[in-house]
Amino acid sequence: DAASMALQFEVLARSGRARASQLTLPHYECATPMFMPVGTQGSVKGLTSEQLAELDCHVILGNTYHLANRPGSDLIDRMGGLHHFINWKRGMLTDSGGFQMVSLLHLADITEEGVTFQSPVDGRPMLLTPEQSIRIQNEIGADIIMALDDVVSSLVTGPRIEEAMHRTLRWIDRCIEAHSRSNEQNLFGIIQGGLDPRLRDLCLKGMMERDKDLPGYAIGGLAGGEDKASFWRVVAQCTAALPDNKPRYVMTVETGLDGKLAEDFSLSPPSLGSAPMCARRYPLDIVVCSALGADMYDCVYPTRTARFGTALVPEGTLRLKLADMKHDMRPIDPTCACMVCQKYTRAYLHAVVTKEPIGAYLVSYHNVAYMMRLTRDIRTAITQQRFPQYVRDFLQCQFPKGDIPDWVRDALKVAGIDV
Amino acid sequence: MTPWRRLRSAALPSQTLTALKMLSFAIDANSGGARTGVLSFPSRGLTLPTPALLVYTRKGLPLNLMPDLLDELKDDGVTTLQLNTMHFIEGPSADTVRKAGGAHNFLGVQDYILLALGRDAMNFEGGGPASATYASFDTPSGRRQVTPEAYADIIDALRPDIFVPLADDIPSTSGRKRVKQSVDRSLSWLDECIERNKQGIPIFGSVQGGSNLYERPRSAEETAVRDVAGFHLGGFGLGESFDERPTLLAAAIDKLPPSKPRHVSGLSVPEEILQGVAAGVDLFDSAYPLSLTLAGLAMTFPVSHESPEVGSADGIGSSGATEGEGPALGADCSKLNLLSLALREDPRPLLPGCQCYTCRNHTRAYLHHLLNAHEMLAQVLLEIHNTHHYTRFFRAIRQSIIEDRFDRFRQAFVDRCRTTQIDVKPMAPKPSGRTSRIDGVHELEKC
Ligand SMILES: [Zn+2]
Ligand SMILES: [Zn+2]
Numbered sequence: 001d002a003a004s005m006a007l008q009f010e011v012l013a014r015s016g017r018a019r020a021s022q023l024t025l026p027h028y029e030c031a032t033p034m035f036m037p038v039g040t041q042g043s044v045k046g047l048t049s050e051q052l053a054e055l056d057c058h059v060i061l062g063n064t065y066h067l068a069n070r071p072g073s074d075l076i077d078r079m080g081g082l083h084h085f086i087n088w089k090r091g092m093l094t095d096s097g098g099f100q101m102v103s104l105l106h107l108a109d110i111t112e113e114g115v116t117f118q119s120p121v122d123g124r125p126m127l128l129t130p131e132q133s134i135r136i137q138n139e140i141g142a143d144i145i146m147a148l149d150d151v152v153s154s155l156v157t158g159p160r161i162e163e164a165m166h167r168t169l170r171w172i173d174r175c176i177e178a179h180s181r182s183n184e185q186n187l188f189g190i191i192q193g194g195l196d197p198r199l200r201d202l203c204l205k206g207m208m209e210r211d212k213d214l215p216g217y218a219i220g221g222l223a224g225g226e227d228k229a230s231f232w233r234v235v236a237q238c239t240a241a242l243p244d245n246k247p248r249y250v251m252t253v254e255t256g257l258d259g260k261l262a263e264d265f266s267l268s269p270p271s272l273g274s275a276p277m278c279a280r281r282y283p284l285d286i287v288v289c290s291a292l293g294a295d296m297y298d299c300v301y302p303t304r305t306a307r308f309g310t311a312l313v314p315e316g317t318l319r320l321k322l323a324d325m326k327h328d329m330r331p332i333d334p335t336c337a338c339m340v341c342q343k344y345t346r347a348y349l350h351a352v353v354t355k356e357p358i359g360a361y362l363v364s365y366h367n368v369a370y371m372m373r374l375t376r377d378i379r380t381a382i383t384q385q386r387f388p389q390y391v392r393d394f395l396q397c398q399f400p401k402g403d404i405p406d407w408v409r410d411a412l413k414v415a416g417i418d419v
Numbered sequence: 420m421t422p423w424r425r426l427r428s429a430a431l432p433s434q435t436l437t438a439l440k441m442l443s444f445a446i447d448a449n450s451g452g453a454r455t456g457v458l459s460f461p462s463r464g465l466t467l468p469t470p471a472l473l474v475y476t477r478k479g480l481p482l483n484l485m486p487d488l489l490d491e492l493k494d495d496g497v498t499t500l501q502l503n504t505m506h507f508i509e510g511p512s513a514d515t516v517r518k519a520g521g522a523h524n525f526l527g528v529q530d531y532i533l534l535a536l537g538r539d540a541m542n543f544e545g546g547g548p549a550s551a552t553y554a555s556f557d558t559p560s561g562r563r564q565v566t567p568e569a570y571a572d573i574i575d576a577l578r579p580d581i582f583v584p585l586a587d588d589i590p591s592t593s594g595r596k597r598v599k600q601s602v603d604r605s606l607s608w609l610d611e612c613i614e615r616n617k618q619g620i621p622i623f624g625s626v627q628g629g630s631n632l633y634e635r636p637r638s639a640e641e642t643a644v645r646d647v648a649g650f651h652l653g654g655f656g657l658g659e660s661f662d663e664r665p666t667l668l669a670a671a672i673d674k675l676p677p678s679k680p681r682h683v684s685g686l687s688v689p690e691e692i693l694q695g696v697a698a699g700v701d702l703f704d705s706a707y708p709l710s711l712t713l714a715g716l717a718m719t720f721p722v723s724h725e726s727p728e729v730g731s732a733d734g735i736g737s738s739g740a741t742e743g744e745g746p747a748l749g750a751d752c753s754k755l756n757l758l759s760l761a762l763r764e765d766p767r768p769l770l771p772g773c774q775c776y777t778c779r780n781h782t783r784a785y786l787h788h789l790l791n792a793h794e795m796l797a798q799v800l801l802e803i804h805n806t807h808h809y810t811r812f813f814r815a816i817r818q819s820i821i822e823d824r825f826d827r828f829r830q831a832f833v834d835r836c837r838t839t840q841i842d843v844k845p846m847a848p849k850p851s852g853r854t855s856r857i858d859g860v861h862e863l864e865k866c
Contacts, residue, residue: 041788041789041792041794042785042788042789042792042794043789043794043795043796044796045794045795045796046483046794046795046796046798046799047796048488048776048780048796048799048800049780050776050780051485051487054487066792070788070791070792071763071784071787071788071791075763075764075784078764079764079766079782079784085782085784085785085788086785087780087781087785326510326512326515327514327515327518329515329518329519339485339486339487342527343486343527344527345519345525347511347515347518347519347525348479348511348515348519348525348526350510350511351478351510351511351515352478352480355478355559356477356478356480356482357482357483357795357798358477358478358480358481358482358483358484358485360795361483361485361795361799362485365485
């Protein structure tokens with residue numbers, strides 16, 4: 001039903017399961033596969049709107065939970081919506097707010113009615129229902145809004161997973177019902193079901209019964225904690241089953257081993273090895289998921305890791321704090337065309353990262369440029385019918401010794417790419 | 420005979436020629452003691468209209484302005500950066516900068532004029548322990564003793580367009596003996612820097628003398644007879660009162676040749692800039708735009724009483740800050756406190772009519788939100804606006820001198836902003852490296 005869709009999605013080229021598409025949102029004509037930087041509270045870590053546009057960002061994310069806390073969705077509404085409030089003229093996406101409540105507030109509890117939690121402001125008990133999440137997101141006004149789902153850590157097993165999956169399906173109806181701006185905003189349904197293929201299948205079937213009301217889908221419940229073999233199998237199962245003519249978004253929820261948000265881990269530098277592995281190889285995830293037919297990605301990793309002095313490079317990561325960077329007169333990445341790589345040496349960045357704010361800005365800028373170039377290269381390779389070779393070159397760069405993890409080989413085999 | 424006399428005569432001839440090729444100064448107009456002119460760097464194809472603001476940097480770059488944002492401010496006249504020599508002692512080291520071919524390349528600011536000096540406009544108390552052979556400075560890597568030799572080596576690596584030699588900057592409360600010592604030491608170190616200045620980089624000799632009306636002129640005279648391209652007025656902003664400053668400035672400047680440019684550190688807020696201009700100062704180090712930025716404040720004073728379109732009645736004194744809730748903390752007719760709750764939904768730019776990137780693109784409400792949410796973008800956008808606004812102020816000063824009405828300009832400014840107090844003590848980034856700030860302003864996340 002086109003009347004309830006505020007987007008157009010057209011697959012322009014395919015390579016095996018991978019696809020390069022045009023996603024036309026109310027505010028911007030985007031190209032997928034696409035990486036979306038996270039602007040949690042209405043800004044992407046020190047980068048201006050103009051810089052983000054220059055970096056070729058098509059969509060940025062806002063976090064409903066944070067924005068509803070401050071400045072408040074009512075204020076954003078009165079200020080003309082989030083696009084206007086932060087002066088970003090391209091695409092925006094907001095999450096439902098539920099996940100952040102569950103993970104940030106230890107006193108959150110999920111009932112059939114919604115997520116109950118203690119207000120971080122005054123400690124009063126609060127309730128976030130599917131209706132309220134959608135109302136808040138309608139006020140914020142992003143191009144894509146997410147259904148409130150019942151989130152459980154992918155490490156949880158047993159009946160709780162099944163309950164969450166069924167509840168997510170019941171809640172999607174309430175979200176659809178509550179959505180008051182379907183001509184201007186696109187509600188994405190979220191596939192849950194943990195690591196259990198049977199539950200994922202049930203959720204996929206259930207969601208697709210509501211296909212006429214859902215302009216796109218997200219694959220949820222995947223966290224940094226689960227093993228990669230499970231991760232790619234869920235992605236492969238969902239991308240195979242989801243309708244071909246709609247965008248597929250692999251949500252990054254980044255939970256660590258104990259189910260807590262990676263936010264907590266990031267308090268110590270990723271270089272010390274405490275960050276989840278998925279984050280440290282995040283670009284690899286994007287390549288593999290794109291090979292399996294996914295279209296959209298988000299992650300705070302590129303900007304967060306920048307603040308700890310870690311830069312993304314084709315070989316993996318570069319830790320600018322290391323002593324051997326002190327006299328290294330090369331740019332972060334000699335093959336990168338970004339402003340930072342054109343102007344600055346590793347030696348200069350070594351002196352300012354984690355010490356001066358300018359260090360965080362410069363490395364964030366490069367890292368976003370890296371993610372944009374990665375997804376642009378994926379699109380071009382698909383369009384030019386040389387995606388399998390692109391993937392092999394990418395892996396050669398990341399694993400020069402040929403120690404490609406088994407899960408990558410297995411996933412790519414399913415995607416029809418021999419490595 | 421003191422050692423510096425020997426050194427001076429040895430250094431003189433060749434240096435003068437080189438320095439002349441690198442820098443020239445022409446005065447276009449005077450208005451009372453104030454003057455406007457152009458500082459030219461012929462070999463680099465760069466010119467700087469004076470009086471001018473030098474943008475404060477740490478480790479060579481402004482705190483919150485990436486090079487593309489800095490470039491956007493060029494049209495406003497942001498062409499000159501103040502480099503702190505002491506920030507290149509450890510990391511980045513002089514050797515690294517030398518390998519890159521100098522500070523311009525290393526910092527990616529090839530088409531900016533760089534003036535290097537030892538004094539930090541944000542964080543300088545003066546009077547650190549010193550001896551005949553070294554001075555002490557707070558650096559991003561802690562307190563360091565610096566000899567003229569080490570200093571000259573860093574300058575040699577940085578290759579700035581101008582440098583101020585190592586000087587013995589002291590508080591104005593220093594006693595007569597200490598002042599005399601400071602003057603003698605600074606002269607001797609100047610001679611050593613001249614001697615070691617192999618590349619012939621233009622030198623602004625540092626005039627000292629504290630609050631002593633005998634030592635100030637002596638220091639000026641002695642500095643003026645040496646081979647220098649201009650002068651740095653040292654020891655200001657170190658405890659002397661606003662009212663006694665004009666006498667001290669005059670005591671030095673009266674002994675300086677009018678044909679050479681004069682640079683001062685320690686004069687920061689608008690009233691102090693006007694005071695310096697009136698005394699005949701041409702270049703100013705000021706961290707005022709950054710101090711306000713770190714305090715969550717936006718500059719809103721009218722740059723000129725003749726331009727009511729900017730900062731007029733709709734703008735500032737009567738802004739949301741005063742409606743119903745009383746004046747916002749720290750705000751007055753000269754600045755706007757973006758942390759004020761009254762600006763929560765204010766859809767206006769920081770300063771209506773301002774053409775900076777921030778004011779063309781963002782509202783007070785958004786800035787308030789960013790500060791509240793501890794988002795780094797708040798500092799970026801504020802530093803853009805504050806730097807833009809201060810350079811407009813300098814442009815208005817130049818215009819008033821050209822039209823020979825500087826005294827009226829100054830008086831109108833003071834009358835208009837009578838309520839403004841000189842109360843913004845520069846917020847010093849702690850030498851440990853992390854940027855310090857006052858309540859509510861974002862702190863760079865710990866690692
Ligand atoms: Zn780069
Ligand atoms: Zn402005």
